[in-house]
Amino acid sequence: MATINPERLLRRLRVLAEIGRAPDGRLVRLAASYADKLGRDALVAWLQNAGLDIKIDRIGNIFGIWAPKGVDERSPVMIGSHIDTVIDAGALDGCYGVLGALEVVETLREAGFVPRRPIALAAFTNEEGVRYAPDMMGSLVYAGGLDVDEALAKVGVDGTVLGEELARIGYAGSTEPGFLVPSAYVELHIEQGPILEHEGYVIGAVDNLQGISWQKVTLDGVANHAGTTPMSMRRDACYAAALTIAFINDLARNSDSSSVATVGSMRIEPNAINVIPSRAVFTVDLRDPDERRLRMMEDALAAYLRGLPMKTGARVSVERLARFEPVRFDERIVRMVEQAAARRRLPCRRMTSGAGHDAQMIARMAPSAMIFTPSIAGVSHNPEEATAEVDLVAGANVLLDVVCDLASDAEARP
Numbered sequence: 001m002a003t004i005n006p007e008r009l010l011r012r013l014r015v016l017a018e019i020g021r022a023p024d025g026r027l028v029r030l031a032a033s034y035a036d037k038l039g040r041d042a043l044v045a046w047l048q049n050a051g052l053d054i055k056i057d058r059i060g061n062i063f064g065i066w067a068p069k070g071v072d073e074r075s076p077v078m079i080g081s082h083i084d085t086v087i088d089a090g091a092l093d094g095c096y097g098v099l100g101a102l103e104v105v106e107t108l109r110e111a112g113f114v115p116r117r118p119i120a121l122a123a124f125t126n127e128e129g130v131r132y133a134p135d136m137m138g139s140l141v142y143a144g145g146l147d148v149d150e151a152l153a154k155v156g157v158d159g160t161v162l163g164e165e166l167a168r169i170g171y172a173g174s175t176e177p178g179f180l181v182p183s184a185y186v187e188l189h190i191e192q193g194p195i196l197e198h199e200g201y202v203i204g205a206v207d208n209l210q211g212i213s214w215q216k217v218t219l220d221g222v223a224n225h226a227g228t229t230p231m232s233m234r235r236d237a238c239y240a241a242a243l244t245i246a247f248i249n250d251l252a253r254n255s256d257s258s259s260v261a262t263v264g265s266m267r268i269e270p271n272a273i274n275v276i277p278s279r280a281v282f283t284v285d286l287r288d289p290d291e292r293r294l295r296m297m298e299d300a301l302a303a304y305l306r307g308l309p310m311k312t313g314a315r316v317s318v319e320r321l322a323r324f325e326p327v328r329f330d331e332r333i334v335r336m337v338e339q340a341a342a343r344r345r346l347p348c349r350r351m352t353s354g355a356g357h358d359a360q361m362i363a364r365m366a367p368s369a370m371i372f373t374p375s376i377a378g379v380s381h382n383p384e385e386a387t388a389e390v391d392l393v394a395g396a397n398v399l400l401d402v403v404c405d406l407a408s409d410a411e412a413r414p
């Protein structure tokens with residue numbers, strides 16, 4: 001059984017984690033920024049050194065392709081993730097999947113493995129969506145879910161245009177997104193949650209990814225004096241928001257499924273101690289692995305909001321920000337992950353991905369699955385993000401085995 005080179009993988013993870021480190025010590029490599037360019041340059045140099053054929057598509061996705069002579073170029077085994085980061089990021093989110101994939105390719109080449117189909121490494125543009133919405137943009141465009149010109153025209157939170165920024169950093173490629181339709185896509189990623197560590201598992205065989213519903217709720221009341229207005233005569237927007245927040249939290253807490261509900265951002269106006277709030281604006285993030293239950297939560301929230309004017313006098317408006325249905329990953333690949341973990345005697349469990357990933361987009365065009373490794377204390381999107389080195393190595397070895405299986409199987413068609 002071949003094994004990856006742990007030192008090489010860990011060293012590259014450390015090198016990439018220093019690229020885009022701001023003077024204040026924070027790691028910030030936002031999509032299509034100059035820091036992202038430096039990260040991309042390092043990755044491309046490594047891909048070239050590994051003897052891979054580099055392709056950049058129009059949305060800036062980077063591919064490193066290994067297609068031995070005589071194999072059909074068109075349906076590669078694709079492996080990868082993303083290297084853009086959030087603000088004040090950790091070292092592993094996304095980068096682990098890309099550098100783990102590179103490590104797998106180099107290990108296979110050194111072992112003299114001859115794949116029966118090409119192996120393509122992918123680093124997708126703007127997975128995090130911090131600078132340009134929506135998130136998972138590069139993989140969404142690649143899978144045909146968003147028009148490339150529409151995506152390139154997106155204006156960022158800093159007023160920049162994605163297409164211009166990609167051109168500025170030298171990563172506006174000419175290849176059409178979707179130019180390779182993978183026979184399979186596998187993404188190695190840290191869990192970004194507490195389950196594997198808490199339950200003592202090393203490998204998560206991710207068989208589904210929960211649906212996500214994002215909404216923005218605006219409640220309008222009437223500003224008035226906090227001392228002179230009797231409680232019965234108020235139209236307090238913040239009170240109405242508080243009731244709604246409590247309602248959706250109770251809804252998820254009392255659900256018999258794994259539903260989660262979060263109000264993560266809120267603004268009230270005029271935001272003064274002695275003024276009854278006239279307006280409250282907040283976001284709602286609902287998630288569930290089951291589309292029917294996710295819709296039930298959305299419906300319950302909508303019904304509650306319909307009753308809110310009677311109860312509080314507040315006017316309600318709702319804007320939908322994003323909606324992704326749950327994704328079922330490919331059973332055959334999930335089983336390969338489980339079998340690889342078993343062969344290496346690594347405790348493995350099936351699980352749901354709580355976060356969104358490029359794999360959910362590529363699953364629209366190819367059989368896909370993910371491999372998770374434990375996040376220490378479940379922390380991610382945070383400089384404290386960490387995974388035990390032995391677990392990072394274990395995850396990459398499982399990816400190695402799965403890629404071996406998939407690339408040996410020239411007959412199987414999706």
Ligand SMILES: [Zn+2]
Nearest residue numbers: 082093094127
């Ligand atoms: Zn990620």
